[in-house]
Amino acid sequence: MYERIAVPIDGSPTSNKALVAALNLASGMGGRARLRLLHVVDESALITGMDSMGSYPAELFQAIRDDGARIIEDAMKIAAAAGVEADSVLFDNPGQRLGETVAAAVRAWPADLVVVGTHGRRGIAHMLLGSGAEQIIRLAPVPVLVVRSPEKPEEGTP
16 A cells, blocks of 8 residues: 655654654565655754854754764664665755655655654643644645654653
8 A cells, every 4th residue: 555655754762663653564565665764954953053153063064964864874774674675865954844845755756655753742842842743744745644752741841
C-alpha cells in the first residue's frame, strides 16, 4: 500500500519512535517499501547565536548542520539494521518553515505517506514552540501518520 514513506527526523525520542513505526510499516511491505529520512536544520537553535550584525556565525550554523548529519547517519544505521532501504536529505533553508520544507520534499520525491512524531505539547509550550507535526499535517499532500510521544508531557512542559 505505502511504498514511499517520508520520515522527518530530529533525533528526539518521539522522532525515533516515528522512525520505528515507519520501519515496521515498510518491513510489512515485503521489500517493496523504502524510506526517505528528512532532517530540517532547526532555525530556532540559531536565534540566540546571532552576531552583532544580526547574522549567523558560520561556525554555529556548521555545528548545527553537522548535528543534523549525525542524526541522519544514526537513523540510516537503524534502517539498515532493520533491512529497510532508505535514503536521506538534509535541508538547511533558513526562513522556510518545517511544514513547507517537508511538504515540498514529499511532492518532489514523491512520497505516498509521511510518518511524523509529535511531542503532544499543550498550553503555553504549544503556543511558544508551536507544533512541527501540526504544520506537516496541514501542508502535506499525502496522508500523515502521527506517532505520539513515548511519554505524555506534563501540562506546561516542552
